[in-house]
Amino acid sequence: MLAEIITIGDEILIGQVVDSNSAFIADALNKIGIRVGKITSIGDIREQIIAALDDASKYAGLVIMTGGLGPTNDDITKQTLAEYFNTRLVLNTDVLDHIRTLLIPRGIRIHDSNIRQAELPENCSILHNAAGTAQGMLFKKSNTIYISLPGVPFEMKGIMTDHVIPMLKDAFMLDPIQHLTVHTHGLGESAMALKIASWEEQLSPAIKLAYLPSPGILRLRLSVYNTDIVTGNALLETEMSKLRSLISDYIFGYDSDTLEEITGKILRDKGLTLSVAESCTGGKIASMITSVPGCSDYFMGSVIAYSNDSKCKLLGVSHEDIDKNGAVSRLIAEEMARGARCRFNADIAVATTGIAGPSGGTTEKPVGSVWIAVSTTDLTTAERFTFGDNRSRNIQRAAIAALFMLRKVLIKMD
Amino acid sequence: MLAEIITIGDEILIGQVVDSNSAFIADALNKIGIRVGKITSIGDIREQIIAALDDASKYAGLVIMTGGLGPTNDDITKQTLAEYFNTRLVLNTDVLDHIRTLLIPRGIRIHDSNIRQAELPENCSILHNAAGTAQGMLFKKSNTIYISLPGVPFEMKGIMTDHVIPMLKDAFMLDPIQHLTVHTHGLGESAMALKIASWEEQLSPAIKLAYLPSPGILRLRLSVYNTDIVTGNALLETEMSKLRSLISDYIFGYDSDTLEEITGKILRDKGLTLSVAESCTGGKIASMITSVPGCSDYFMGSVIAYSNDSKCKLLGVSHEDIDKNGAVSRLIAEEMARGARCRFNADIAVATTGIAGPSGGTTEKPVGSVWIAVSTTDLTTAERFTFGDNRSRNIQRAAIAALFMLRKVLIKMD
Structure with missing residues (x-):
């Protein structure tokens, strides 16, 4: 119908x-x-x-x-x-x-x-x-x-x-239309298409494949129409397991999973607590994490340190280091992450510092430059990203990249 | 066309x-x-x-x-x-x-x-x-x-x-379709309709009126089609000034204005700085404020204090007061606002503490109960709100109510 x-x-x-x-x-x-x-x-x-x-x-x-x-x-x-x-x-x-x-x-x-x-x-x-x-x-x-x-x-x-x-x-007693969606990070549309070309070619005509790109995330959706639920499920599972063997490194979730839910689930399963320090993302990461019901079990809190003073006062970042390196730097991102972890007494913390735009960029650090750091009691690491020139998209991308970095570290933790 | x-x-x-x-x-x-x-x-x-x-x-x-x-x-x-x-x-x-x-x-x-x-x-x-x-x-x-x-x-x-x-x-050299939208807060659709009934009845048929409700905000849109820009503008301005005289207390903005931009503009114009302390809104307020380009001129930062410990440690809230009153109370909202103002050295601060849901409610404090406080050097006040049972809508409504309270205090400040 x-x-x-x-x-x-x-x-x-x-x-x-x-x-x-x-x-x-x-x-x-x-x-x-x-x-x-x-x-x-x-x-x-x-x-x-x-x-x-x-x-x-x-x-x-x-x-x-x-x-x-x-x-x-x-x-x-x-x-x-x-x-x-x-x-x-x-x-x-x-x-x-x-x-x-x-x-x-x-x-x-x-x-x-x-x-x-x-x-x-x-x-x-x-x-x-x-x-x-x-x-x-x-x-x-x-x-x-x-x-x-x-x-x-x-x-x-x-x-x-x-x-x-x-x-x-x-x-109406209808066969449901069955979809299976896989969420990936790290490959663009064309690179993904090339990587899975041989698999796509052998796909049964009963299955329809769609590429759904969004900032930082590429979803692949498989759909089966007009079959009963058992046949459809079997078909989807068979194809998904072939697909998984090709791109397992890039997959982070399925169907209605969100990155914030998945991150929360890992934290809960491992009994770990999280805190955040945000500069350029301005509360976006905390807002994503707290959109998940029950997050108070693992989320301790965040400091949105928009001013340099607040980075020092609330996160223990060194004024001298800011003067020497600039607020958008590896060192400050790391100090912010470390500071957030200690102040909130959390097991792991993630921090962002960058230039969301539209103004504030320099030749060396153009708008869209963002440092993201993750800190645990064992190790603090940071990575530099260069996004684009659109403020809201930069905030969105930086928040997603931060959650990915966090997840990457989390899945290796005990 | x-x-x-x-x-x-x-x-x-x-x-x-x-x-x-x-x-x-x-x-x-x-x-x-x-x-x-x-x-x-x-x-x-x-x-x-x-x-x-x-x-x-x-x-x-x-x-x-x-x-x-x-x-x-x-x-x-x-x-x-x-x-x-x-x-x-x-x-x-x-x-x-x-x-x-x-x-x-x-x-x-x-x-x-x-x-x-x-x-x-x-x-x-x-x-x-x-x-x-x-x-x-x-x-x-x-x-x-x-x-x-x-x-x-x-x-x-x-x-x-x-x-x-x-x-x-x-x-195509076309007459633009002209719209004028007024944003209001404090009246529902029916109450608004009643309040402006006499005005609505006398409206020229050349003008179309629409009511656009969303959580916490009711927008009224006037549209004029098929007139030249001068006639259309004059018509809209005449009607808007009559409307304004009926509902001026409820109006907070026009057309593409957003509450976060308007709040930011007042802060900038008055040379005041803002900080935030969020519990149940989880970063939503900070995220709204930092979506506005140039907000670093007036926004100092926020503490997202999800745990009781972090409310005490990062905002100076008293453990004893939490034990006596519960974290969702007038006193704690006020202490959080005061704490955020002092820690960030800001002129004004707003704080939220509440139960976003879906769980965590009690008979006395059901899901959707939120205390919001605003603190300046002169005065700290708080107000209790009771929203609904939907987590994301509660977060949204609490964030909007907080920005409204903030705006109300701000417009009276020097």
Whole structure:
């Protein structure tokens, strides 16, 4: 079965917000075997909504819409759906009670616009939105299911998880589309393609290979469509083990693994604690590490030492060494890492010092120059990196490189 | 003139990556008066690419595609375009030289797949990609312009900025679509709608109003289409000044302003310095502040004190007070803020301590409980917030609330 996702909202078409809802929905559908044929973004305009529904109904067995269900006048999805499915809006007292229960404890007065959110198309099934006032709606017409969800990401996600996915799983007994993704670091797209060319050539046509590059990381995704779960899994496992033998040195994770989760897992498994000292990455490394639930078991903390004074005062870096070597140098990176390890009483520490840009570069140390150091009780080492001229990308790349260096040292530790 | 954006790549349809390219392109086109009618995402499949081009050509004067131009076998956009525009691929030696110049200094060997990237459709204009090996391509057919760009965001952005936008500006002398966005904090969507109802009712039909909610922030966007720049601006300014008189207490910025930039600007203008102490936000605040170029002028640093020991050792928090009050309390937030201010020798400091979740909550202090404190030499104050049960949203909301508290104190300082 093919599905179409339609996201509704002028804010997407004028580039004010990035549509992240589609990726969540597409991923959730994929996992239960529903393939997304197309994603369409349109404005809050009656004619566009109707045209998009007409187009999708030509091929899709499932249409999931998001957006345009808010309490304000710019949102017209509900009215347009009532028209499209030949029905009228009627007040649903259960929904009104829910809206009251939700808003009153927050000290919000119930306005007419809130009450209007309890008026729903007569012929739809309501998909309860526990987290918000705009309910999900399900319509059926000529063998196609149409679902309308609010555009607020966590409300949409709640309804998808609680209602839409279980309902679709029950209604259609589908073979899931199976993907296996391997995360690598250290080879670019072309070099990787060359390294795995012979393997790629012998790949079964039932498997599709994709290269997914991002700063510092190259992911390879294998996909199998239209097989049962056992056959598909066996196929993926066979090919992955061949691939692994070719590029094992570069692989650091699989599927939804993230570098910060993997690093955390090694720390937890080995019973080691971590601290960080950041200059140019400005909190990015700490922020990545603390995005992982339960990180307080192994993460002690970080010093973001943006000024030279703070490098000395909070991390014990020597003023003299900064004067002699500059703050962006091997020695200072090493002193920062050592300082962070000792001050936080951690087993291992990682430190960054560099020039994120856009200004501050010199001929010798251009924007994008970053020193990264890792310190354990046995050894402190540092490495120099030269990234590009874009501040946010430099911060991102330096944080990823730092976590890689950390992981490399960690996996050798007892 | 209407444009369509087509993003090509299986990774979007299976939900593996979020399409952020479309928002960038839509915003850039809007600024020069080109309205995006639709955004379509399709897979790396010949038939889908051709069908999407056919559909778009029915109404669009401009079609911008991204993706599918990589050196590997899964990318088929270039071949499909050559077929669609009845042409063949020919080796472009200038492009080959560029690829060599780009890869050789990075120590990358030139592979066949790199050379194939210099083979381009004979009848297209090449849009030079300074940052990468996949060139942009421009085709013309029956009054529609078709542009194909690489999917790697910074490469796409470079070609858009250097070539596509200047070319479109020259080719079409269009009235820009004018938007004015105001950023507010402190009112939800319905409460805001009620507060500005009388103003909204009298709005000229030439102006479109949109409510754009996100965690902690509600943006209101006014848009004017199809007027010259002077009339449009006057209309927007008149309405904005009426709106401002209704909600001035809630407004903190306009258009592309971010809270971190605004906070930084106040600090710079007043010649004040800032430091931070973070527990539950784990580096998010520091990371937001250091995303702003030039922040080293006012940002001294941060201590991410995840463990109780580090709160005491690095920020001077009293062990006894933690034992008595718990780490998530008014007193500890205040001690952390005071500690951060003194240790970094800053004029003002902000601190967070809370339970980000998913675990660690109690009946008295459930997940989502956060204390935020601001400290100056004159006064240290703290406020308690209760957010939700989602870790990443709690971190996000706490960081935004902290920057708001900081801003509130800062604007009153000399």
